[in-house]
Amino acid sequence: MESLKLLNDYTKLPAKFFSQQMPNPVLNPKFIIFNNSLAEAMGLPMMTQDEWLELLSGNQVLKGSMPISQAYAGHQFGNFTMLGDGRAVLLGEFLTSSQELFDIQLKGSGRTPYSRGGDGRATVSAMLREYLISEAMHNLGIPTTRSLAVVNSGEKVQREMEYNGGILTRIAKSHLRVGTFEYAYQYGTMEDQKALTSYAISRHYPELENAKNQALELLKKISEVQADLIVDWMRVGFIHGVMNTDNMSIAGETIDYGPCAFMNSYDPNTVFSSIDTQGRYAYRNQPRIAQWNLSRLAIALLDQLHTDQNLAIEMAQDIINSFPSQYESKWLNMMRNKLGWEGNQSGDQNLIEDLLHMMHKYKADYTNTFLGIADRENYDSPLLDSMEFQEWSMLWMSRATMDGRDLDQTILKMKGYNPVFIPRNHMVETALMRASQSSEFGQFDELLKVIRDPYQNKEQYTAYRIPPENGDLGYQTFCGT
Known part of the structure; x- marks a missing residue:
């Protein structure tokens, strides 16, 4: 039988970027869930369940192979700290048949040189949350x-209190x-x-090598x-919850699903994380924090940008200062797509901001509002029934049908950008509680089915x-450490 080959x-x-570290063995491991579709998509070998269990526990x-823990630092809530795995x-990296390299990492596998007093372990509930939400994000x-x-x-x-221990196997571009740069x-x-x-470029952006x-x-x-x-x-109302610089991937992937959640009622100030008492990582602040994190990256690269420090600062500042306009342009196009519009019109931003203002005023559900715009007959809400929305709706329709x-076509386009299903927080919590405390996986499995095809309406999953x-x-999320 073919065995997994890791690089x-x-x-x-250089050796200072990692420490050799064996995972800590456990006494009685059992599989809770294995992502067969991911294993197949990556071309992982057909090993027996026992072989996989021994490896992934x-x-x-x-x-x-040479298992390691990585060294890195980070600004956590704005404060610089030495961190690490x-x-x-x-465990190593797997090279797919299409020559893509992916990390295979165990999370919750025990103490490392970077544990800083922690136990190096994780709870089943926290690991199932990451499994569920990362699959939702992918789909x-x-x-x-x-x-x-x-x-x-x-x-x-x-x-x-005491919880069942869990180990997650995470797959990442890196x-x-x-x-890491800090x-x-x-x-x-x-x-x-x-x-x-040089390593980051060769691994993720080889087009920059020359x-x-x-x-x-x-x-x-x-x-x-x-x-x-x-x-x-922002398109799906996702709130990461802990956008520290150690949680910003160079590869542009969402990483670390601790206190994350999805917004229901639209409020740009929404924050769920129990440790984010000042709202630093609230929904509306995510672009601003991304820029702040990038400024930390710019500082870490300064000495490589130019030997003249003043010129290096100027070069870095130009990129960081351009981020808001870059983001705003992308965000505006995203909102046009959510509303089914084609092209750019000067009044688009005002129409979008008027809608968001009404959504906030009426505490409208973020996901369902866009579905309701496309299909009024099947949605009932104070916002959609208001005179304000009726007037706005006429302007939306005029914009949508511009040039005949x-x-x-507009509604078809909207369906590609507006999910019918997101992992609703109350459903996620109930599913995780039943699965982790009572080993009842019925709702967890059903929730996985729902989020595997989030853009298609299925009547049996209306709930x-x-x-x-x-x-x-009063809903709060926790980081799980």
């Missing part, structure tokens, strides 16, 4: 890390972060910094992919379209 690509970097290491081990068409499996470790994890800048030599830049100023072009590229990513988050365009009766009043 040790990350270890090409951390009880066995493949011959020739405190509960994760990179919504948003760049994301993916989850290959969740294993019950057979051991208990102590948080505010685990390079803005925080680490190189603060603790590495110029050679270390250049090695990291650039005259690689660091500058890398900063531009990362700025662009981050703008695209945040626009996608058929309204059916998953309905927001909670009291909105998200």
Whole structure:
């Protein structure tokens, strides 16, 4: 039987970027879930369940592989901290038949040199949350890390109380972060910094390998992919919850699904994370924080941009200062798509902002409002029934049918950008509670089915379209560490 073959690509970097680290074995592991469709899409070998379980529980290491934990730093809520994989081990990288390289990482696999007093473990509930939400994001068409499996470790994890321990297998284009570059800048030599830049480019953006100023072009590229990513988050009402620089992927993927959630009632100030007491990472702030994080990356690249510090600062500042307009342009086009419009018209932004203002005023459900615009007969809400909306709707229709365009074309376009289903917070919490506490996976499995095809309406899943009766009043999320 073919065995999984892993590379040790990350270890090409200087030794200070990682520590060799074996996963800590567990006594009685059991599979909770295995992502067969992901395994098939990646071309992973057909190993037996027992072989996979031994590997993904951390009880066995493949011959020739060198598991590591990565070193990095980060600004957490604006404060710089030395970090690293405190509960994760990179088993290695897998090269697909299309020559794409993916990290295979265990999360919750025990203590590492970077654990800083933590136990290195994770709860089943937190790992199932990451599995569920990362699959939802993938099917919504948003760049994301993916989850290959969740294993019950057979051991208990102590948080505010005792929980079942879980280990997640995370698949990512890489685990390079803005925080990795901050680490190189603060603790590495110029050679270390250049090695990291070269590695990031060769792995993710090989088209930049012949650039005259690689660091500058890398900063531009990362700025662009981050703008695209945040626009996608805003499109579906996703709130990451903990946009620290160590959670911003250089590859432009959504990473780390701790206190994340989806917005129901539209309020740009929505924040769910229990530790975000000041609303730093609220829905409306996500683009601004992305720019702030990019400015930390720019600082970390300064010495590579130019030998003249003033010129380096000027070059970096130009890119960072251009982010808001870059983001705004992408966001405006995204909102046009959500409303089914073609082309650009000078009055578009005003019409969009008028709609968002009404949505906030009437506490309208973010997801269902756009579905209701496209299909008024099947949606009933105070917003859609208001005179304000009736007047706005006429302007929307006039804009949508401009130049003789058929309204059916507009509605068809809207269906490609507006999901029918998102992981509703109350449904997620109930599913996770039943699965992790009572091993009842009925609702969890059904929720997975729903989010696998989120743009198609299915009458049998109507309950998953309905927001909670009291909105998200009092709802909080937690980071799980």
